[in-house]
Amino acid sequence: MIRRLTVATLVAGLAAVGAAPTPRAQQDAREQHAFATVLDKKGNPVAGLGAADFKVREDGVNREILRVGPSATPLQVVLLIDTSDVIHEIAGDNLRLASAAFINGIYQANSQSQMALYTFGDRPAQVVDFSSTPIPVLRAASLIFPVKGSGAYFNDSIPEVVRALTKLGAKRPVVVAFVDCNGTEFSTIDHTRAAQALQASRTELWAISIPDQKPEDAGLANSPASLARLERDQIVNDLTNQSGGEDLQVFVTSTLPTVFGQVASLLASQYDITYARPEALIPPKKVDVSTTKSGTKLLAPHWGGK
Numbered sequence: 001m002i003r004r005l006t007v008a009t010l011v012a013g014l015a016a017v018g019a020a021p022t023p024r025a026q027q028d029a030r031e032q033h034a035f036a037t038v039l040d041k042k043g044n045p046v047a048g049l050g051a052a053d054f055k056v057r058e059d060g061v062n063r064e065i066l067r068v069g070p071s072a073t074p075l076q077v078v079l080l081i082d083t084s085d086v087i088h089e090i091a092g093d094n095l096r097l098a099s100a101a102f103i104n105g106i107y108q109a110n111s112q113s114q115m116a117l118y119t120f121g122d123r124p125a126q127v128v129d130f131s132s133t134p135i136p137v138l139r140a141a142s143l144i145f146p147v148k149g150s151g152a153y154f155n156d157s158i159p160e161v162v163r164a165l166t167k168l169g170a171k172r173p174v175v176v177a178f179v180d181c182n183g184t185e186f187s188t189i190d191h192t193r194a195a196q197a198l199q200a201s202r203t204e205l206w207a208i209s210i211p212d213q214k215p216e217d218a219g220l221a222n223s224p225a226s227l228a229r230l231e232r233d234q235i236v237n238d239l240t241n242q243s244g245g246e247d248l249q250v251f252v253t254s255t256l257p258t259v260f261g262q263v264a265s266l267l268a269s270q271y272d273i274t275y276a277r278p279e280a281l282i283p284p285k286k287v288d289v290s291t292t293k294s295g296t297k298l299l300a301p302h303w304g305g306k
Contacts, residue, residue, distance in 0.1 A: 043262070044090055046267055053291055057290075066274045068274070072127060078118055080176065083150070087180050090253040097177075098178075100138055105260075109267075113132075123156070124156055151189050152180075155194060159176070170201075177208070194239060198301065199303045242303060
């Protein structure tokens with residue numbers, strides 16, 4: 001009887017060992033993805049980096065990088081164009097050619113990407129819903145003209161286009177906005193609400209902006225329009241960086257096609273950094289992605305969340 005009990009105990013013990021999770025499974029790690037852009041000193045994308053070239057920290061804790069490679073996930077993009085009256089001097093071929101360069105660049109990089117076109121001369125407006133082909137977006141972009149006598153509602157447009165991306169179920173949502181910061185801003189939404197929308201949806205914000213030629217005038221009068229301009233500046237300057245994008249300033253409007261094409265190239269060259277996060281952990285408040293590659297600049301979201 002004693003021998004039988006010993007064998008039974010041994011068999012049960014071996015079964016338990018066989019069912020025991022491995023150290024990796026004990027962590028119950030789940031994969032997370034961070035999309036990052038790496039630039040050289042000239043602002044061109046850097047290719048050929050691997051897992052050893054990146055570090056990921058969540059709330060100050062290092063995470064294991066599982067793999068790194070060029071992102072193959074299609075983009076879901078909102079191209080957001082300023083059509084307020086201030087752009088009447090540049091709303092000719094430069095802006096239309098620039099939009100076409102961006103649209104073609106995105107679809108050529110990944111034919112599975114989707115794009116919608118919105119404008120914000122007067123209230124934010126959808127011109128073209130998300131399309132899997134460039135044809136309707138190109139057609140609409142060729143008809144971009146300023147709305148005479150209108151002001152801009154850029155700030156208000158951010159939550160609206162983010163809602164559209166969320167409704168679409170975007171896996172890699174991006175907003176690329178053209179903003180002339182010399183125009184009047186009439187939005188009622190502040191940068192905090194814009195940040196909340198971007199963070200909750202994990203949407204990257206990129207801006208191609210014409211800087212304010214008279215920044216000393218901003219905020220001198222405590223009017224809603226002046227305050228809205230200040231909020232717009234924070235969105236363009238700060239939220240682009242926090243979300244993993246960048247603000248590319250344009251001083252000569254003839255370079256708009258080049259800059260729009262550059263943004264398309266940067267998005268097309270992003271890395272997909274896959275790393276492990278223990279399942280049991282509360283989602284982090286902050287994520288820091290960095291690169292050990294010298295002479296480079298990295299753009300990646302700083303926000304945490306699920």
